[in-house]
Amino acid sequence: xxxxxxxxxxxxxxxxxxxxxxxxxxxxxxxxxxxxxxxxxxxxxxxxxxxxxxxxxxxxxxxxxxxxxxxxxxxxxxxxxxxxxxxxxxxxxxxxxxxxxxxxxxxxxxxxxxxxxxxxxxxxxxxxxxxxxxxxxxxxxxxxxxxxxxxxxxxxxxxxxxxxxxxxxxxxxxxxxxxxxxxxxxxxxxxxxxxxxxxxxxxxxxxxxxxxxxxxxx
Amino acid sequence: xxxxxxxxxxxxxxxxxxxxxxxxxxxxxxxxxxxxxxxxxxxxxxxxxxxxxxxxxxxxxxxxxxxxxxxxxxxxxxxxxxxxxxxxxxxxxxxxxxxxxxxxxxxxxxxxxxxxxxxxxxxxxxxxxxxxxxxxxxxxxxxxxxxxxxxxxxxxxxxxxxxxxxxxxxxxxxxxxxxxxxxxxxxxxxxxxxxxxxxxxxxxxxxxxxxxxxxxxxxxxxxxxxxxxxxxxxxxxxxxx
Numbered sequence: 001x002x003x004x005x006x007x008x009x010x011x012x013x014x015x016x017x018x019x020x021x022x023x024x025x026x027x028x029x030x031x032x033x034x035x036x037x038x039x040x041x042x043x044x045x046x047x048x049x050x051x052x053x054x055x056x057x058x059x060x061x062x063x064x065x066x067x068x069x070x071x072x073x074x075x076x077x078x079x080x081x082x083x084x085x086x087x088x089x090x091x092x093x094x095x096x097x098x099x100x101x102x103x104x105x106x107x108x109x110x111x112x113x114x115x116x117x118x119x120x121x122x123x124x125x126x127x128x129x130x131x132x133x134x135x136x137x138x139x140x141x142x143x144x145x146x147x148x149x150x151x152x153x154x155x156x157x158x159x160x161x162x163x164x165x166x167x168x169x170x171x172x173x174x175x176x177x178x179x180x181x182x183x184x185x186x187x188x189x190x191x192x193x194x195x196x197x198x199x200x201x202x203x204x205x206x207x208x209x210x211x212x213x214x215x216x217x218x
Numbered sequence: 219x220x221x222x223x224x225x226x227x228x229x230x231x232x233x234x235x236x237x238x239x240x241x242x243x244x245x246x247x248x249x250x251x252x253x254x255x256x257x258x259x260x261x262x263x264x265x266x267x268x269x270x271x272x273x274x275x276x277x278x279x280x281x282x283x284x285x286x287x288x289x290x291x292x293x294x295x296x297x298x299x300x301x302x303x304x305x306x307x308x309x310x311x312x313x314x315x316x317x318x319x320x321x322x323x324x325x326x327x328x329x330x331x332x333x334x335x336x337x338x339x340x341x342x343x344x345x346x347x348x349x350x351x352x353x354x355x356x357x358x359x360x361x362x363x364x365x366x367x368x369x370x371x372x373x374x375x376x377x378x379x380x381x382x383x384x385x386x387x388x389x390x391x392x393x394x395x396x397x398x399x400x401x402x403x404x405x406x407x408x409x410x411x412x413x414x415x416x417x418x419x420x421x422x423x424x425x426x427x428x429x430x431x432x433x434x435x436x437x438x439x440x441x442x443x444x445x446x447x448x449x450x451x452x453x454x455x456x457x458x459x
Contacts, residue, residue: 162362170393
């Protein structure tokens, strides 16, 4: 119960910061808008296969940008303060929770802009929205943990890409395969792959909870 | 006498490695092999190509085990172990690609196309992708590790990444082959080399000793590199003191 309270207040702190310093939120929003506009200029009406590939790669880059600052913004002294009031597990869980929420919002917005500018080849709208949310969640979890590593190594967001891209390939492949099923009315979305993705996400959370205490100590 | 006995106890696996590799090179090239269409005599590459991958995976597993040991004890020795095993693992991975590329150019590649043009078709191959992901992870590990100057911090952060990445690598190797069609034998049933139905009895006679021989060689090279690294670090410490 106590750790639940800790997680909740750390989560609320991140949310409040986001609401007060809105430049960050709008920054990511502008990033999404500008990227999709460039794509719109570059290609007019992509085929479903191209649309699918572009959509997930753009999600990947949005995720890196949205999640990267979550640990980098915490200064050394502030980390010391968190250290004295909360455990590392609560801290990383709060971050995972907050970044998941942030990425869910961003995924939905980018889906909206994508279908607005680049047409919408999706046949099954509702399952695809679910898929986009699941994908956003998966990406945010992996990259939150890598952001923690990058912040501890005092590196910029570029190292997150190096560290993360090989790790995210299987999840992206699964997501693209599921999205392909959502594009064609005759295919059903295989539920076992969805479950596999959820299992992978839970594994990432578990690994983060086990490994973060080792990063945290200085 | 006791020294000699002691030496034998310590070095038996090095001797075994040399003997097994001599056996691999002589019997592997001389013994009879099944003649399959398309493969013909290139099938002997099995004793080299597949063994490289086995050795790479064993070395990466040893590297992760040392990372875990480091996080349990915070003894910097294990950090050196983890890094050196990873480096030698990468070398074996690259050798695996090289032997695979030679094999591929005689079997899979389209004879009407130059090798460079058939690359993108052949590279979309689950086993190649799995190996590429593993190598990318360990390259990233080396870059991350060498970008941190503080010794304790470097060891801690790179150990955490090593464990995290390795834990993600296993589902990858399991998932990717089930998503893409493969030219490798074995297809969906998993690992072709371990499937006893796939491999001829005569070849198993050389293949299993070859795997053990190459793996022991990999471990041997790693231990030499570790000794060198630890000696260098000791020397540096004495110079600064």
